[in-house]
Amino acid sequence: MPVGAVIVREGAIVASAGNRTLRDRDPTAHAELLAIRAACRTLDTERLTGCDLYVTLEPCAMCAAAISFARLRRLYWAAGDPKGGAVEHGPRFFAQPTCHHRPELYGGIRESEAAEMLRAFFATRR
């Protein structure tokens, strides 16, 4: 699944990652989770206050919760994910009373471009 995530602070990239679940044989190795862990290592903190995350696909519940735990300031995503997304679909994590930090949410940023990349990838796999 080709998904990419970037974490930015004050206009500079702090961390970036792509999905590596198959390559690493790690079901938790989504782009967002890897980027969060890398940013925390780089900044030597478990709180990414003041950082923003950009990702090409609507985050799943695992990544949405991790984004909340990391106290990211803003979340920008491109394509929506009706099958596995957890921001505007399914669990709608950030709208739950059990969510204790909610970033500013900006969905649909360059959505058609990201959706086309995903479609092209899956077309080559059939």
Place this chain on the structure above:
Amino acid sequence: MPVGAVIVREGAIVASAGNRTLRDRDPTAHAELLAIRAACRTLDTERLTGCDLYVTLEPCAMCAAAISFARLRRLYWAAGDPKGGAVEHGPRFFAQPTCHHRPELYGGIRESEAAEMLRAFFATRR
């Protein structure tokens, strides 16, 4: 937050972990996530089919989704977590149409014992 998780296959422990979010400065370092990643490394696979996970506290949304992605067979948890749990509270992840693998769920296993451990821990921190 003192939470412990163990992954078992055919009566043998495959991996175990405790929460390390503060120690590792990693907001994703919940006990369940660390145990899943360790079990996948040990078994050299991203699918923990036939494995069961035991954890002292009801999993959050991040860990519930990771448990689903890892294809764990059964989930046993002790104390419920109304504030952050995602199995019987908040997003109720496994009941969502966006959840594509649902383990067998067994909650409340030695619940009062686990709840007392958590209470005792937080009592010493006040």
